[in-house]
Amino acid sequence: MDPDSSLPQSPDSRPEWAEIDASIKVPVLFFVYAAAAWLVTATVLGFIASVQLVQPAFLADCAWTTHGRIVPLARNALIYGWGFNAAFAVLIWISARLCRAPAPQWGITLVGALFWNIGVKLGLIGIMIGQSTGHFLMEMPGYAAAVLFVSYGIIGASVAIIYSRRREGNLFVSQWYGLAALFWFPWVFTIGQAALVFGSIRGTGQAITAVWYGHNIYALFLAPIALGAIYYLLPKRLGRPIAGYNWAALGFWSFALFATFGGLAYLAGSPVPGWVQALGVSSNFMMLVPLVVIGYNFLGTMLGGTPAGGSGPALRFIKFGAIAFLVAGLMIKVFSVPQIYVTTQLTFVNEAMNQMHWYAFVSMSFIGAIYFIVPRLATHAWPSGALITAHFWSSVAGVVIVVASLVLAGIAQGGAINDVEAYPLFADISAHYSGYLVGAALGFLTLLVGQLAFLVNILMAIYQACFGGRVTDPTPLFPQPPVLEVNS
């Protein structure tokens, strides 16, 4: 396979890329497909869950579909189904490209990929039939976790081999994030599972471990890979190096150091030792350091303008993800102010922040990276530009509606719960905010429209990649700014 014909005059088309791309094409396209299918599943489940909040009788007659099970199903499908599959695709691509090294035996990676998805399915079935462990993001029963662990071993090993073969001595910032995430996830997973699912920590120490785990799945795996994708694509698509690149190392280390404790802030006011609460809340404030540094890197690069000839569909999503990262960081600080969290703690604001981190930042960045990666592997432009536009605008509208509705619902809910005189009954409290929940349900529907467009486009792209021969006329979806990362 020779991508030259589709990607003329591009540094992307040095002959060795053909070898590298061939070594990762099948598993990466599989991850992309699986990710998109899980994304649709997770959003359907999220929609059902939000309808149930307004219509409690909806699907309440069978234990499998009660709200208490749909909620963890939606969350796990979003994180382990969509998030991890997409992260693997992005991680493998970025590693292979930036290391200029091919992956080992793609068949083995594919086996890992298949088993990962079997593990997620087993886990979801386990939750559905009542085997949930009851710990946040660790609800999947132990046997499913074991399958995930082994599959990660296979996938992770093939990424590690790419790094060990690298022909490019310099490690670009995207690779630091990728390498660290690759290493962190299995430890976070092992620690969490060993403490809660296979071992037993006593009392509210369980809650501490669970928020540590749940938040670090984001802070030490999904977020680093998403940040790596932004650092990779901004300079590539904009045709200029990262602004203030020398500061990126500070951003990297300070992000990991403070974000890893951020989850503990969820326990402010809970029956856990006071220093745990203080550590969580103060870490959220210290996140200002990475936020300023990474914000300077991102905004400084973005504000330089778009190169002539447009920047392609990937960049829109990436820009949105970069800005959402900064906005989420600021929101977390606002909700860590004691006078504010008195109201917003233990309300829908928690869910809003999850959507902000997982969807607005991480998912949008992954989607941007996927829009960049797939045409190169398929050696075809995206089958439909209109579907991409639809996906972008419905994602933006959907995520804004979902987050805004949940924040407003949470503020109304928390205020009403604390105001016993005005809202003595829970029926009054629910009535006070249920309008916003209708908004959230509509937001999920809006997201779903775009995600279906995404899935259709991916299926068509994969079909073209398998049976479509080779494209000779690259559409304007393929502007080719010079590659800058590797030189910096």
Place this chain on the structure above:
Amino acid sequence: MNRGPYIFLGAFALLAFSWTAAILANQLGYGTLTPHYDAMEGKSFPAPQPGIVARGAMVYTDLGCAACHTQQVRRADLGGDLTRGWGERASVARDYLHEKTVQLGHNRIGPDLRNVGARYESPEDFYQLLYAPEQALPGSNMPAYRFLFEESKISGERSKDALDVAVAPGYQVIPTERARSLVAYLSYLEDVYAYPETQYVYPEKEASDDAAAEEEGQ
């Protein structure tokens, strides 16, 4: 410059630090937290969970009641928990020592349940609520858990366990084993004992004299 090894070592150190601070330190701290033996009453607190209560806790976990309910009463300066009557005092770590799976929860779509056992007089009230919440609490958003009950034809005499709910004539509604254990668990949820450390979270009641000696785990 090849920074690979530094990144690797740094990432390792960072994770080790995170684990030590957040997990290990707490594991050690919680290791010293034990039930409190009250010599006057000749019992230890929190009270151990009988088998049916422990099974009920599992039903609570697997049905995901925690998606809508918390189990943590916060201090008076952190919201309206105490004014709402969700407990006589704020929760402390020791209250949860016998919970196999601690379900603190993160969203209060429904009321806090940490002391719900103190608010409901009889199991019958809980059954009513689980079977037909909109009758027990009009306008409520609590979903009905009908599948925890069996509707059967009355043969001979009406069962003494049958619920007092509207049902077709000649039929009765009986709680299943799962409903019984869930309700046993809900009735068990009642943290009223004043531990030494609760003087900080239970300002109205006088703390016992020997309290200051044991402050851990508050």
